[in-house]
Amino acid sequence: xxxxxxxxxxxxxxxxxxxxxxxxxxxxxxxxxxxxxxxxxxxxxxxxxxxxxxxxxxxxxxxxxxxxxxxxxxxxxxxxxxxxxxxxxxxxxxxxxxxxxxxxxxxxxxxxxxxxxxxxxxxxxxxxxxxxxxxxxxxxxxxxxxxxxxxxxxxxxxxxxxxxxxxxxxxxxxxxxxxxxxxxxxxxxxxxxxxxxxxxxxxxxxxxxxxxxxxxxxxxxxxxxxxxxxxxxxxxxxxxxxxxxxxxxxxxxxxxxxxxxxxxxxxxxxxxxxxxxxxxxxxxxxxxxxxxxxxxxxxxxxxxxxxxxxxxxxxxxxxxxxxxxxxxxxxxxxxxxxxxxxxxxxxxxxxxxxxxxxxxxxxxxxxxxxxxxxxxxxxxxxxxxxxxxxxxxxxxxxxxxxxxxxxxxxxxxxxxxxxxxxxxxxxxxxxxxxxxxxxxxxxxxxxxxxxxxxxxxxxxxxxxxxxxxxxxxxxxxxxxxxxxxxxxxxxxxxxxxxxxxxxxxxxxxxxxxxxxxxxxxxxxxxxxxxxxx
Numbered sequence: 001x002x003x004x005x006x007x008x009x010x011x012x013x014x015x016x017x018x019x020x021x022x023x024x025x026x027x028x029x030x031x032x033x034x035x036x037x038x039x040x041x042x043x044x045x046x047x048x049x050x051x052x053x054x055x056x057x058x059x060x061x062x063x064x065x066x067x068x069x070x071x072x073x074x075x076x077x078x079x080x081x082x083x084x085x086x087x088x089x090x091x092x093x094x095x096x097x098x099x100x101x102x103x104x105x106x107x108x109x110x111x112x113x114x115x116x117x118x119x120x121x122x123x124x125x126x127x128x129x130x131x132x133x134x135x136x137x138x139x140x141x142x143x144x145x146x147x148x149x150x151x152x153x154x155x156x157x158x159x160x161x162x163x164x165x166x167x168x169x170x171x172x173x174x175x176x177x178x179x180x181x182x183x184x185x186x187x188x189x190x191x192x193x194x195x196x197x198x199x200x201x202x203x204x205x206x207x208x209x210x211x212x213x214x215x216x217x218x219x220x221x222x223x224x225x226x227x228x229x230x231x232x233x234x235x236x237x238x239x240x241x242x243x244x245x246x247x248x249x250x251x252x253x254x255x256x257x258x259x260x261x262x263x264x265x266x267x268x269x270x271x272x273x274x275x276x277x278x279x280x281x282x283x284x285x286x287x288x289x290x291x292x293x294x295x296x297x298x299x300x301x302x303x304x305x306x307x308x309x310x311x312x313x314x315x316x317x318x319x320x321x322x323x324x325x326x327x328x329x330x331x332x333x334x335x336x337x338x339x340x341x342x343x344x345x346x347x348x349x350x351x352x353x354x355x356x357x358x359x360x361x362x363x364x365x366x367x368x369x370x371x372x373x374x375x376x377x378x379x380x381x382x383x384x385x386x387x388x389x390x391x392x393x394x395x396x397x398x399x400x401x402x403x404x405x406x407x408x409x410x411x412x413x414x415x416x417x418x419x420x421x422x423x424x425x426x427x428x429x430x431x432x433x434x435x436x437x438x439x440x441x442x443x444x445x446x447x448x449x450x451x452x453x454x455x456x457x458x459x460x461x462x463x464x465x466x467x468x469x470x471x472x473x474x475x476x477x478x479x480x481x482x483x484x485x486x487x488x489x490x491x492x493x494x495x496x497x498x499x500x501x502x503x504x505x506x507x508x509x510x511x512x513x514x515x516x517x518x519x520x521x522x523x524x525x526x527x528x529x530x531x532x533x
Contacts, residue, residue: 116409117437121429124487130477131486132418133157134425139492143386143411145202151490152415162212169211174379175326177212180219180307180315182327184378186347187244187261188224190234192387192407193400194244195330197237199384199413201247203328208255216324218255219303220248222350223262230259236332236387240404258304265301266353272300273308273316282353283312285374292470294367296374297357311351312375329378333414333426334389334399339363340445340460341431342400343423344381345467348372364458366466372419373474381419383426385412390434393445393455408434420468420478421485424448427460448480 121138133155137147149159153168161173175181183203185195200220208214222228231245244259251257270281280301288295298311308316314325331347339346345368352359352371359367372378387407391397397406412430416422427448435443444450445460453459464480471478479485 115438116411117434119410119412119430119433119437121412121487121489121491123489124482124485126484126486128484130479131484132421132477132479133416134418134421134485134487135415136487136489137413137491138411138489140411141492142490143413145199145206145382145413147490148382148413148415149206151488155486155488159206160210160212162210164211166211175207175210176324177210177215179216179324179326180309181207181216182309182311182325183218183220183330184327184347184350185220185222185230185244185330186332186342186350187222187228187230187232188350189227189401190229190232191240191403192236192389193332193334193402194232194236195332196384196386197235197242197244197247199386200244200330201242201250203330203382204247204251204257208251208257214255216256217303217305217307218251218257219260219309220244220258221260221262221299223266223299223353224350225266225354226263228261228263228350230261234404256305260301260303262299262301262350262353265299267355269356270300272310272313274313274321278302278308282356283310284353284356288358289367289370289374291473292362292365292367292370292466294352294359294362294365294370295357296371297352297359298371298375299351299353326379327376329381331381331383332388333383333385333431334402335391335393335431335435335446336400337393337398338457339463340393340450340456340458341423341427341448343383343426344378344419345369345372345423345464351375361457364463364466366463366468366470369419369467369470373470373476377417377419381416381422383414383422385410385414385426385430388431388434390431390438390440390446392435392440392443394442395440398445408438410434418478420464420471420480423464424480425482425485425487 119138121136124134135148135151135155135157137143137151149168152159156170158168158170158173159175160169161171161176161179162169163171165171183200185200187194204218207218220230222230230248231243233243234240235243248257248259265280266282268279268281269284270279271277272283280299282297282299285296300308300310302308309325310316310321311325311327314321314323316322329344329347331342331344334342336342336346346363348368348371349359349363354360359371362368362370387402387409389397389399389402389406390408391399391406397403410430414422414426414430427446432443432446435446444452444454445456448461448464450461451459453462468478468480
């Protein structure tokens with residue numbers, strides 16, 4: 001009988017008198033098989049393409065592997081240490097055994113989980129005489145700048161301005177070989193909150209690949225209102241460490257490409273170059289706009305290569321302004337805790353100076369539209385919807401700040417000229433749709449038709465309408481009516497699974513490993529005779 005007491009739990013299944021008792025060996029063998037099957041699947045499915053590791057099905061296999069290992073550890077280790085634990089320490093040890101799997105599951109969830117969705121987006125064709133065009137590339141394999149430029153070209157919107165007419169180039173194109181191109185990014189937020197630097201790299205490459213040979217200059221700029229950073233350690237990219245400055249450095253040895261963080265000059269009020277003031281800073285209007293009440297402000301500055309830029313008036317050559325400044329507005333699509341949605345209009349918050357003016361509070365009145373009208377419209381808007389924050393008001397993960405685990409991958413780029421049409425369509429067809437797919441039900445804050453302002457400074461539908469009214473008052477035919485929109489799309493259908501990992505794997509990981517721990521503790525106290533003394 002004493003020998004039987006000393007029999008290890010690992011050999012319990014060999015005793016016919018204990019068939020009714022929980023058998024650890026059988027259990028951990030099954031868990032081992034479970035983990036091995038997931039490991040084999042992971043290796044087989046990944047194959048020779050490491051990029052597949054980020055696919056949701058691969059992420060799930062990794063989580064299964066971690067759960068199986070996590071469940072086996074207490075079973076394998078506890079019998080070896082239980083006899084050495086002093087009696088008064090055993091309750092503490094038991095509690096730690098129960099709590100640690102929960103903490104481990106939560107930590108693993110926080111570090112690894114994200115969602116990826118493939119949206120089904122349909123084209124639109126308007127029969128109206130006055131329309132706004134929207135260009136969309138949708139899918140992991142096609143959401144690239146070159147495809148977007150090609151799509152625009154199919155509708156006679158040439159990216160390159162050239163005396164030669166060919167694919168994507170024409171005399172009425174957008175970017176000339178000698179232009180100064182200002183890329184207005186979002187540099188206020190780290191991780192998935194800022195403009196994607198892989199997308200930025202593709203766009204700069206497309207510009208310098210001008211068919212006539214690019215001889216101009218590229219400036220990447222933003223005003224993060226004191227929180228901006230163009231050289232972040234954690235950026236929005238496949239390689240988290242690839243900052244905006246890193247991308248610029250890739251091109252700066254061969255082309256005139258530089259950055260300028262307007263945060264550094266946001267508190268310095270200056271006059272225009274034409275008034276004899278050559279100092280970097282912000283020009284601020286003396287009186288507010290009569291309708292939106294915004295005090296218009298905009299930057300003027302000298303680039304690394306000695307070019308004097310007025311955001312409103314263009315390039316100062318020492319005696320007059322040249323009109324070869326081309327602004328491309330590059331917002332990231334995401335939710336906003338105060339104004340519902342960030343897209344092309346809200347991205348202009350990074351043009352004005354909040355230190356010297358009042359732009360943020362006047363988003364609600366249509367102030368960003370006033371800013372665009374006064375400073376000149378972007379040559380092109382491209383919305384970065386590769387990773388988006390689709391968490392609505394009331395969620396702890398609502399934007400504008402967005403961690404890696406709070407973002408959803410949608411693999412979409414959206415381009416156009418009408419900021420109202422772009423912002424309305426993107427919010428309705430990308431942000432709102434994604435929010436519902438990942439489990440949000442209370443999504444009014446993302447709805448461009450909603451006038452509900454609960455929890456917000458102003459409802460998105462209200463301030464978007466105010467912005468549209470401001471454009472209309474100034475004679476611009478911007479529209480929020482989808483009947484007046486043409487939507488041109490290139491899509492692919494990669495192997496994407498919609499995964500609501502924030503909910504599913506936190507609970508599965510916690511409960512499964514905790515259940516193992518609880519069963520084991522019960523087994524110890526009720527059947528201690530089978531463990532080593």
